[in-house]
Amino acid sequence: MRVGICGLGTVGSGLFNLFANNRSEIDRKTVISVELVQVGCRRDHPDCDLSSVNVTRDIFDVARNPEVDVLVELIGGTDTAKDLVLEAISHGKHIVTANKALIALHGNEVFAAADAKGVTVRYEASIAGGIPIVKAIREGLAGNQIEWVAGMINGTTNFILTEMSKEGSNRSFDDVLKEAQDLGYAEADPTFDVEGIDAAHKLTILASIAFGIPLNFEAMYTEGISRITSDDIQFAAELGYCIKHLGVAQRDGDDVELRVHPTLIAEDQMLAQVNGVMNAVMVGSDAAGATMYYGAGAGARPTASAVMADIIDAARETSVPNLGFNDWSEPNFLPISSISSSYYLRLAVEDKAGVMANVTTVLSNHEVSIEALIQKDARVRDAQIVILTNEVVESQMDAAISELESLENVTSSVSRIRVASF
Numbered sequence: 035m036r037v038g039i040c041g042l043g044t045v046g047s048g049l050f051n052l053f054a055n056n057r058s059e060i061d062r063k064t065v066i067s068v069e070l071v072q073v074g075c076r077r078d079h080p081d082c083d084l085s086s087v088n089v090t091r092d093i094f095d096v097a098r099n100p101e102v103d104v105l106v107e108l109i110g111g112t113d114t115a116k117d118l119v120l121e122a123i124s125h126g127k128h129i130v131t132a133n134k135a136l137i138a139l140h141g142n143e144v145f146a147a148a149d150a151k152g153v154t155v156r157y158e159a160s161i162a163g164g165i166p167i168v169k170a171i172r173e174g175l176a177g178n179q180i181e182w183v184a185g186m187i188n189g190t191t192n193f194i195l196t197e198m199s200k201e202g203s204n205r206s207f208d209d210v211l212k213e214a215q216d217l218g219y220a221e222a223d224p225t226f227d228v229e230g231i232d233a234a235h236k237l238t239i240l241a242s243i244a245f246g247i248p249l250n251f252e253a254m255y256t257e258g259i260s261r262i263t264s265d266d267i268q269f270a271a272e273l274g275y276c277i278k279h280l281g282v283a284q285r286d287g288d289d290v291e292l293r294v295h296p297t298l299i300a301e302d303q304m305l306a307q308v309n310g311v312m313n314a315v316m317v318g319s320d321a322a323g324a325t326m327y328y329g330a331g332a333g334a335r336p337t338a339s340a341v342m343a344d345i346i347d348a349a350r351e352t353s354v355p356n357l358g359f360n361d362w363s364e365p366n367f368l369p370i371s372s373i374s375s376s377y378y379l380r381l382a383v384e385d386k387a388g389v390m391a392n393v394t395t396v397l398s399n400h401e402v403s404i405e406a407l408i409q410k411d412a413r414v415r416d417a418q419i420v421i422l423t424n425e426v427v428e429s430q431m432d433a434a435i436s437e438l439e440s441l442e443n444v445t446s447s448v449s450r451i452r453v454a455s456f
Contacts, residue, residue, distance in 0.1 A: 041108035048334030164336025178319035185315035229258035
């Protein structure tokens with residue numbers, strides 16, 4: 035089987051060198067020889083010896099090359115990547131990609147083209163780097179009905195919240211973000227990471243695999259971490275929780291929830307122990323129960339490992355459908371206003387008699403019950419009230435927050451973080 039790589043950046047160079055360094059191991063695990071025959075890249079990579087491979091500066095040469103059986107798309111982006119992949123499919127080539135945005139936004143079109151041409155599209159590396167979560171759901175849990183998927187699937191946000199949560203750190207979001215950029219964990223423009231877009235792309239794909247539903251990025255509720263403060267971190271810890279940026283996909287009959295947002299998780303839960311730039315995904319299923327998959331979510335070697343696994347699968351000519359199932363199931367995607375959750379609320383109030391009674395009355399009027407409450411008085415600023423509620427529908431909480439913010443003695447907007455338990 036002959037392979038062509040398009041893109042020789044971080045992941046592409048890692049894959050090229052994995053071919054060079056693990057040649058005998060790759061051959062041992064396939065029944066046919068896997069040969070790298072062409073690389074399409076705008077410029078050579080200093081860590082790669084390209085002397086023994088055909089190199090082209092036009093990536094579409096790889097898509098049209100009759101000597102290439104599998105095109106590996108590692109250029110990133112969506113528009114050119116989609117054109118490249120569709121061109122390769124039209125020439126009867128299998129596709130391996132690490133491009134989560136491509137799959138999340140254009141996957142339905144790409145898979146339809148691949149099905150029509152009788153080729154496969156593999157995308158293990160698009161979700162969580164070196165964690166084989168696609169294979170775990172599609173193969174290891176194939177006999178299960180998947181009920182929910184949840185996890186930290188962006189290393190940048192996990193690093194930032196971990197650093198903000200270290201004992202005694204009292205560090206701001208902006209401070210830790212700058213450190214993440216200095217360390218190379220965050221881009222110069224970190225929007226895709228810190229506002230949850232990257233995680234939402236990945237969760238869109240995970241939900242499709244898990245539940246057998248169309249890819250629907252537009253149905254995703256997405257919220258980032260830029261408004262999380264050191265006060266939120268401290269108050270959550272006092273209540274026995276940590277704050278994580280969580281992706282959650284859940285199915286109940288025909289109803290499907292898709293959401294990415296900051297979440298309070300009890301400190302004794304497995305997901306709460308996942309720190310730094312590491313990723314973790316938990317899967318809840320009817321037979322196997324809750325299982326967790328942990329590892330490096332990005333980087334040249336972990337992501338190249340996932341790409342290589344897909345190439346080896348293509349060489350083995352497995353007959354798994356492109357999304358792991360044969361028929362679509364059309365769900366009802368629930369808006370965020372319809373989901374139920376417990377909530378962490380933080381608000382500043384004037385330190386006057388009767389204010390707390392007003393706050394609790396508003397919550398009671400909206401049928402929001404209180405599980406825990408912390409009040410912090412301060413001489414130099416208004417009192418801080420932190421409330422942990424029992425489970426309530428989001429629309430009720432929206433109405434309660436709106437009324438709280440209209441109270442004369444409430445001097446801040448209400449910070450809200452959802453609470454999860456797995």
